[in-house]
Amino acid sequence: MNKDLFQQLSGRLMLDHFGFGLNNIHFSEKQFMDTYGRKGMRPYKAVNSITKKYSLNRKSRPASFSGSELTEQDEFQVLQYINTIYLFDEEIMTCPRCSSRTDFRELEHGRQFHCCLNSSCGFEFIAEPESL
Numbered sequence: 001m002n003k004d005l006f007q008q009l010s011g012r013l014m015l016d017h018f019g020f021g022l023n024n025i026h027f028s029e030k031q032f033m034d035t036y037g038r039k040g041m042r043p044y045k046a047v048n049s050i051t052k053k054y055s056l057n058r059k060s061r062p063a064s065f066s067g068s069e070l071t072e073q074d075e076f077q078v079l080q081y082i083n084t085i086y087l088f089d090e091e092i093m094t095c096p097r098c099s100s101r102t103d104f105r106e107l108e109h110g111r112q113f114h115c116c117l118n119s120s121c122g123f124e125f126i127a128e129p130e131s132l
């Protein structure tokens with residue numbers, strides 16, 4: 001994952017689920033990036049760490065979920081919001097940004113989560129079959 005995407009995803013997760021952005025009184029966006037962004041941590045885990053550290057309360061909470069920690073699903077939702085959902089057919093999906101090959105795994109409803117294998121690109125996106 002590249003730095004920009006990490007920042008976008010974390011910021012959006014914070015805003016959607018905690019009601020404020022990364023530039024909060026407790027910490028700065030730069031501080032956040034320095035602490036978590038370089039470790040290759042998933043954004044939702046980074047947000048969990050910082051919100052736990054400062055005892056911040058989550059304002060949104062899925063009915064099926066009793067804890068206050070964000071999950072990978074929350075992150076995928078934000079990813080779909082930030083980046084368009086790409087469509088795929090029978091051909092092998094390549095990165096829409098740099099055309100490199102991607103690594104992917106299956107999600108629910110036939111969707112796939114793709115990570116660009118070109119480390120200088122680091123784009124990530126959700127793709128779904130054209131027929132859906």
Ligand SMILES: [Zn+2]
Nearest residue numbers: 095098116121
């Ligand atoms: Zn790429």
